[in-house]
Structure formats: structure tokens, C-alpha cells
Amino acid sequence: MRRASIAAASVALLALCSNKRAAAQACCSTTGSEEFGVVNRCSTALVAAQISASHALGSYDARGRYLAIDGAVDDGVLALGAGARLWPSSLQIHGSVPFRLQRRELSGLSPSTAGGIGDASLALRWTALSDPIGAVSSEPSSWVPFLDLYAGARLPTGRPPEDSEEPSGADVTGDGAFAPFAGAKISKFFGMHHVLLLQALYTARLARDVAAGPGGGQSSFDAGDVVTLRTGWLYLHDIYLSGGPFVELELAGAAEQDGRRVADSEARRLRFGGHVSWLFDYPSWEGIVSVSSDAFWDGTSKNVPFAGPAVGLTISRHFP
Amino acid sequence: MSRDCRATAWHGACKGPLLMRHAISSLLVGTVLAAIGCGSDPEQPAASQSVSSEQARFKGTFVADPAPAIVGNNRLEATLTTADDDAPLVAAALAVQPWMPAHGHGSASVPKVVEREQGRYEIDEIVYTMAGQWELRIEVTAGGVEDRFVLSYDVH
Secondary structure (H helix, E strand, O other): OHHHHHHHHHHHHHHHHHOHHHHHHHHHOOOOOOOOOOOOOOOOEEEEEEEEEEEOOEEEOOOOOEEEOOEEEEEEEEEEEEEEEOOOOOEEEEEEEEEEEEEEEEEOOOOEEEEEEOOOEEEEEEEEEOOOOOOOOOOOOOOOOEEEEEEEEEOOOOOOHHHOOOOOOOOOOOOOOOEEEEEEEEEEEEOOOEEEEEEEEEEOOOOEEEEOOOOOOEEEEEOOOEEEEEEEEEEEOOOOEEEEEEEEEEEEOOOEEOOEEOOOOOEEEEEEEEEEEEEEEOOOEEEEEEEEEEOOOOOOOEOEEEEOOEEEEEEEEEEO | OOHHHHHOOHHHOOOHHHHHHHHHHHHHHHHHHHHOOOOOOOOOOOOEEEEEOOOOOEEEEEEEEOOOOOOEEEEEEEEEEEOOOOOEOOOOEEEEEEEEOOOOEOOOOOOEEEEEEOOEEEEEEEEEOOOEEEEEEEEEEEOOEEEEEEEEEEEO
């Protein structure tokens, strides 16, 4: 049995190393593997489902202090995603819709569970540069990486806080504002097994109308724009199995209400985690397990109301 | 009185030197307590605060329960008087709204107000749905006069 496994792995590795097609297979696991709903390099389309759960253990205040939370705050998300290559094939459209189930057990309140559709997102993505992956292809070694540029928007399809009816806020599933975004991702192979991932994303959270006070009236609220920086490393064990860790830093600017800056409203969040991807029915079916968590020490984050670990399981069907 | 002044005006004091002394003494006490392993928070405001309304028409003393404020249900006792002669503000109408300025939202729960004694009001069902800086906006109408208080709480 063990000998058969070794033989199978050797064949897979040989296939990975042997030719240009193998190079293409290797890079299947780069873009897309840790991004939900994104078509990987070997496919023309994809549908995916993801279940994830997060549990809040604490929060970070405006001075960056981590404080444990008293109560239970648990979120479950079922997300459906899809993507398809367009013409030219370096261009793709992808999107996702989350369905959220949220439980709140807050001090002095009855436990409540509520949910609904969250904020959907839609994006266009263009692979501007391609890494020739010189180590396994016939092309010479190069420092050219994969470069993906993308732009899209998060849509206010979820229930915003101002429409909440649950005292605990368990039924709040969206931000209530359009959020156009643009980003770039660099994936650079080093040899055939190691990939460095660098990603930067800018999200503009557009203004929305909110209540001006208990007596009524409307006010314009503009949440601060967000810059997300992410770096990771991907290890490609073979054409079936890959995985690696990441670190993500999210920086949100100050909010404004009626044009006036809200004091101490800037936010910062540092998360780390990793994923393992398994193409269990190559090349069609892929399973991805991911874990992530906030960094639980003072100063790493600020103004984060709920911080804690999260786990996720994604099943994707790729269409070659 | 400026908004910043109101937000930090504990026990009616809003003068630079006094605040400075308060901050220094709090810092010293907090450092000592931290050194001996006590978990108290030197920067956390006291449960009780006395402030003037935005247009200085009313004065109020507010006692939060619990203190510091928590994610979940909170209560507040408000003792309101006129600014001119410190007369109890009897049969005033209070509209109360918890508000998270950094996120631009409040909470679905509408706080309930009951006048327990002349000028003393109990406000219940103040729900903060998440940790962070919250404001408690209290609009007061009494004898045809309107004004509002804005209290600030660091919710854990």
C-alpha cells in the first residue's frame, strides 16, 4: 500500500516536472486557490461553495488594547461563488454571494440567532503578466511573475445596521453601502514548488444615509476607505496538494459624518492563517481547508469589535 | 463647552489643569495597580459623570450600570436639572439613542425611560451591540425647551 502511494506520488511528481503542461498544472494552484470564486489558470469556469465559521474571543479598542469579550458571538457563512473566463482568456469575471447565520449571546439579552443574504461582490480580473515558471518549462528562467489586476464592487445586498430589528444585531448582514475596489496580486514561482504571493487591495466605502439622532433626521456617513495588504507563501507538493500560510494587514481610514471626521475611528487589523488545497478529483474537484485568526496581542490591531479565529471549507468544481 | 470637553468632563470638571492632574494621578494609580497585578483600567471613566447639555440649558448627572459599559444591555440613571437654578427637571421627555460614531450605526433596541423621582430618570435597555467607542445621545425636552446630552462610553 505504502509502495503504491510512493509510486503514485513519484508519477505525479514526474508529471509535474516533465513538461510545459506540467508547468501549467503547477500554476493551477496559484491564483485562485486561496481566493474564493476565482477561476484558476487551468480552467475556463468555476462554481464553488464555502462554509465558514468564526468565533469572537475579544476586541481591540481605539488604543489597540486587546480585551476579552463577555458573551458569545458566532458567525456562520455559506458562500456561493462562480467565475468564468471571457475573451481574451486572460480576462475573467467572478463573484460571490454569502448567506450569513449569526448567533449573539450578549449580556442581559436573550440569545438570538438570525441571518440572511450578505453583501455580494462582483469583479473583473485580468492576468496582465504570466510567470514562465522556468524551472519546469522549456522557457528560460525569468523574474516575471504572474500579475493579476482586478476591480469590482461589493454590493449592499445584506441587511444594514439601520434596518436591524434584533436588539443584539444578529440580523445585520451587510454594511449598507456600495464599496468599489481595485487590487493587484503578484504570484512568483521560485523553482517549481514555492510561490511567493503579494496582494494589495483598495476598497472605497461610499457614503450612506444614517439616522442623525433619536429625534429623527438624516445624516451622511462615510466609512473610511480600506487598504488591505496580504502576503503569503504557497508550497506546491504536487499537482494535487498545495498550501501555505499568509499574513494580512487591513488599514481603514477615519470615518466622516456630514463631512466631519470622526475622532479615533481609524482601524487596523492584523490576521494570519493558512490553507491546504487538495484537488481530490483532478482537474475538476478541489477541496480547500482554511484557518485564520487575529493576532492576540496589544497593538497589532485597533478598533476591531470582534476578533477571533475562523475556519472554512471550500468545495470547487472547475471546468477545464 | 466644546464637544471634546463634554466627552471628557467627569464630575463636572472641564479645566485643563484639573484634567491634567486627574490624568497624571490616574496614570500613577493605574501603573501601581498594574504592577501588583490588579486588572483595573486607569483610563476608564468613572461610573458617574456630571455634564452640561450642548447648549448649556440643562445639567445632568449620569450613573452608568455596569461600569465600564459592556456589550449587551446597560442601564443609566440620569438626574437632570435646569442650568440656571438647579431645579429638578420634572416630567421631561427624553429620547435616547446609542450610537457608534466610527461605524455610523446605532442599535435596534430603543431605550426605555422612566421618571423614578422628580428629575431622576432611569434609562434601561441601552444595548451596545459590539465593542468600541459608543455615544449615548439623549435629547431632552422640558417646558418647551430642548437640548441634548452626548455621553461617550468605551464599551468592552
